[in-house]
Amino acid sequence: MELLLLLILAHILGDFYFQKNSWVACRQENHLKSPALYKHLLVHLVFTSLALLFAPIAISWQLPAAVALVVISHFIIDLIKSYLRPNLLNLVLDQLVHFLVLLFIWAWLDNLGWELVYELGYILLSPETLLLIAIYLIAATPTSILISTALKSYTRQLENAEDPQGLEKAGRLIGYTERWLIISFVLVGQYTGIGFLLAAKSIFRFGDLTSNHERRLTEYMLLGTLFSFAVALALGGIARYWLP
Incomplete structure (x- = not known):
């Protein structure tokens, strides 16, 4: 659970506290050609790397792969979002997809496998x-x-x-x-x-x-x-x- 909390904390810092409004506006206007999009990805790369560095898990090839997954997923999600109208529904969907990615990384790195999926399904469908x-x-x-x-x-x-x-x-x-x-x-x-x-x-x-x-x-x-x-x-x- 500590790993998941660190990943969520890194995401919150990167998405809300270290992303300027001007970056969002630039991304909405320029999409793939936006320099702000790549600055935002760099911020998430740094914070996710720090989160995994302080997490109580063994050093392995999975860590850089997890960082890459966070950055790539952010690139795809934020690029798609740049073409959508900025409203509450799109914001909620955006954050939900990001959370699912972090949930997958947590289950993968902690070797939780299908046990986590079963437990979450049991809770959601109770x-x-x-x-x-x-x-x-x-x-x-x-x-x-x-x-x-x-x-x-x-x-x-x-x-x-x-x-x-x-x-x-x-x-x-x-x-x-x-x-x-x-x-x-x-x-x-x-x-x-x-x-x-x-x-x-x-x-x-x-x-x-x-x-x-x-x-x-x-x-x-x-x-x-x-x-x-x-x-x-x-x-x-x-x-x-x-x-x-």
């Missing part, structure tokens, strides 16, 4: 893991659709109201995040965190509501918040009841 994935997925888009449908008649009443537009899709992401936080608080038994979350949201919303002097908007936001919290609490309760 009823507990599948239930958690289902709960968090339900708390996102399905719950947003449910709340939107429940408040549809009230939404029409606000269509002509003078209300400054917020950031596109920001409300949906706020809803996802607050419900995920509530479910997580329920699972760990930290119900006070839910109270702080509700208080924080109320504080941030207070200025909007008072500045608009709009009772309908206030009631609409209150209904949406209560629906969101109620569904999240119910999902969190279901997960906690069924999980050991």
Whole structure:
């Protein structure tokens, strides 16, 4: 496990702390001809080599091969990413592929073989893991659709109201995040965190509501918040009841 942690640490340093924004912009614009791409690969070569140097494993031909695998995989992944739109989904997929490469290197160098694959498969496909994935997925888009449908008649009443537009899709992401936080608080038994979350949201919303002097908007936001919290609490309760 120490080897895997060192590899992950090297990756985090190389990908997030020792990569300039100008490098990313250069790669997005010039792709294969970008000098920044090769500077980034050099950074990962150094950090991965240091990680393997300090890892508790024997010196062998596998170490330079592992470094080469990290560098080559970074080259391919980052080159492909340079042609894609920089958004959250592509960032998550990018980091997931990098992690899978590091996981493979760890299993290879530590001679874990198919035992690791079996254990990971058992964990990922266990009823507990599948239930958690289902709960968090339900708390996102399905719950947003449910709340939107429940408040549809009230939404029409606000269509002509003078209300400054917020950031596109920001409300949906706020809803996802607050419900995920509530479910997580329920699972760990930290119900006070839910109270702080509700208080924080109320504080941030207070200025909007008072500045608009709009009772309908206030009631609409209150209904949406209560629906969101109620569904999240119910999902969190279901997960906690069924999980050991």
